[in-house]
Amino acid sequence: MLDDLYILILVGTLLVLLAAFSSILASRFGTPLLLLFLSVGLIAGTDGLGLEFDNAPLAYFVGTLALAVILFDSGFQTPFSTFRQAAAPAITLATIGVLVTSVLFGLAAEWLLGVGLLEGILLGAIVGSTDAAAVFFLLKTSGITLRDRVKSLLEIESGTNDPMAIFLTIALVELLREGSGTDALGFGILLGFIQQMGLGLVAGLIGGRGIAYFIAKLDVDRALLPILIIALSLAVFALTGALDGSGFLAVYVAGLYAGNANLKRAASIKRFQEGMTWLAQIIMFLILGLLATPRNFDTILIPGVLLALFLIFLARPLAVWLCLVPFGFRRRETVFVSWVGLRGAVSILLAILPILAGLDVSTTFFNIAFVIVLTSLLLQGWTLASVARWLRLTVPPRIGPVEKFELELPGDASHELLSYKVVENSPVATGARVPRWARPSLVIRDGRSMRYQYAGRLKPGDYVFLFISPRYPPLLDRLFASPAPVADDDDEFFGEFTINPASLAGSLAEAYGLQLGEDESTLTVAALIARRLGGRASYGDRAVIEPVELIVRETDADGVVTSAGLSLSPPDDSLLPFPVPTNPRETWRTIKRLFRRP
CATH class of the missing domain: 3.30.70.1450 (Regulator of K+ conductance, C-terminal domain)
Known part of the structure; x- marks a missing residue:
């Protein structure tokens, strides 16, 4: 028995080492890291090297703990400045966006798989959230610098949409297990959502404040401090869940509060948590890969790929468009946010819940979710940088390596x-x-x-x-810092002319024929840019004010434009494959055109 234990430890260690070393390959070739982790698990599994692992409850338990650690670190590493910049659109995407995606996907799954609408929406909820680990890693290793507003939106959305997907999945699994129909949807789920998210938010704020208080007051050994923080965060997660709140939301909010509380020894805490997060990701992805059985994919491969394409090209873009219309995002930004909807380990983890509940569709849903994740990572993960450059959403780096x-x-x-x-x-x-x-x-x-x-x-x-x-x-x-590398088109990025952001917009309108609103002529150029951008400007932001484009070159710590450029040839959005309305009035006109009789 002891020999088996040693062999098990040796095999597990070798798998973790192989997954860790695969990150070097991911960094060099731009491969989605999650794809490599899952591949290691698949290769080592029952249809590869023959390791048998079919313990779904253990996989869900380990995955849940790992996800709690990842979400706490995601909140801990997010500055309040980043959160404020894109909180409203990101939270809208993380809640309404996940719901709309789940319903649209459910309708497609009902038609393609022949399941009930409730089962279809359940599958939509399983694959409804984007993967924070995959998004963070690809944004970091893609070799591109995104505009701050878009990058902040993607990071916050991917870190906050898991609680909504988890809530929907658990609620729908309970309804199906109890035999309730679609008439049970609505008021009961809405009350459950308010309860879970409300308790999660309150518990997260209390827990984050408690973590910051204890760390400030307790004289703890330096080596024990990061362990104490991880333990406290998991206690917040577990206690909130025991009170029927969203533990995942609570642990993210606690991390956000504690990470911005100026904790002592913050540098060592962050380094420890980064290591713990990497370990949690590797273990979670390996176990989920081992749990899969690729030989069972043959019957669901084509439906799974078709559903993945529907999710990527229709369900996610429609949900993103509806959620971002009120926030004034440009067409290019909307299309890019739609494309960066990578599915990952959370979708596979949630696909275990129907297995634990004993639903008839559990095995089929698990295999389809796995195929959708692989398709998403292959198609979206490998093209993220190329799509960002094609949509001209990258900005020249402000500084070089330091x-x-x-x-x-x-x-x-x-x-x-x-x-x-x-x-x-x-x-x-x-x-x-x-x-x-x-x-x-x-x-x-x-x-x-x-x-x-x-x-x-x-x-x-x-x-x-x-x-x-x-x-x-x-x-x-x-x-x-060393000098930032200058690409061939960087000189033209900030426009042909430099303009004074303190000058009046009316003077600029007279010189270039700008189309301004009634009260915009008295604004400064800096205030005009901020208004057109939704209230806050960031480095590289561009505001099209026909017939020119104003470009943010520099901002101060408060987001006030201190240097701006002017381009006489704004980029043409006609390169997009379809028109994307960007405000409520344009949206209403588009809807009327769609339903107008010929």
């Missing part, structure tokens, strides 16, 4: 110690001075340490130590 190390100070210091490595051709290497507020103190050059005052001009290879406020301005990154 080497920075965050060091911790003992006690409750209100400042941090940073170390930068001086790289070739960076501003500080070419003579720029480090500002006094950064309190530069030490320089290490060729293995010798010296005070900053006596180091003279900084040289490439020097290490500079600075004491700064935890909310250090990004100016330091710019000073120590």
Whole structure:
């Protein structure tokens, strides 16, 4: 028996190592990382190397814990500034968007699979949420820089839509197990939704505040602190679930609150949680891959692929369009958000619930969900960067690579110690001075340490130590960064002319014939851009005001435009395969045209 235990540990360790090393391949070739993790599980499984694993309850238990860890870290790593920038459209997508996607997909599944409408909507709820891990990794390794608003929307949506999909799946499984029909939908589910999400939100806020309070008050050993935070987050998750609230929403909100509470030793906490999140992802994906049986895919392969294509090209785009219309997103942005709807481990995890409930369609739904996830990762995951460039949603990077190390100070210091490595051709290497507020103190050059005052001009290879406020301005990154790579079209990206954002929009309208509203002539150019962009501007944002386009070159910490460009040739949206209305009036006109009699 002991020999079997050692063999089991050895095999499990080898699988984790193989999955971890596959991340190198994913980074080099742009392969969706989740696809590689699942592939390792499939290859090692019953139809590959022959490892037998059919324990669905254990897979769901491990996957649930792993998902709670991932969601807490997702909230912990999200700054409030990012959340505020795209919270409204992202939450709309994470709730109404998931519901609309599930219903549309359910109608298609009912017709294609011959199941009941309730079963079809259940399958839609299973595959209704996007995968945060896949989206985060692809955005990080794609080699492109997206506009801040679009990137923030995608990150927040993928991190917040799991609770809605989980709630719908559990509610529909209960209805089907009890034998209720479609007439049971509606008021009961709405009350359940309000209860679960309301309790989840309240418990998350209380739990996040409690985590921040305990960490600030308790004198815990440095090595135990990250473990304590993970344990507290899982306690918030479990307690909320026991009270019939959404534990997944609670753990995400708790992470969001705690991550923005200026916790001591935040750098080491984040590093620990990143490692825990990677481990949780690998274990969850491997187990789900082992649970699948590819030989059973033959009968559902074609329906599964057809449903995946319906989800990718119809259900998701329609849901995104309906949700983003009130927020003034441009056609290109709407199309891109529709495309970045990668399905992942959460969909496979939710597909276990019908198996646990003993539903007749459980095995079929699990296999179809697996095929949909694989299709989504292959089609959408591998083309994300290309689609972003085609839609011209990328922006030139503001700075090049920078080497920075965050060091911790003992006690409750209100400042941090940073170390930068001086790289070739960076501003500080070419003579720029480090500002006094950064309190530069030490320089290490060729293995010798010296005070900053006596180091003279900084040289490439020097290490500079600075004491700064935890909310250090990004100016330091710019000073120590190597030059950003300049592509052939970067010079034209910000327009042919530079304009003063403090000048009046009326003057600009007289010079270029801008079509302004009645009260817009008295606004400054900066205020006009912000209004056209929905209230807040970010680096690289573009506001089309016929017949020109105004482009945000720089903003301050409050999102106020400090530098802008003007393009006389706005990009033509005719390259899109279909027109996408971007405001309620245009939406109503489109709907009337669709239903107009010939």
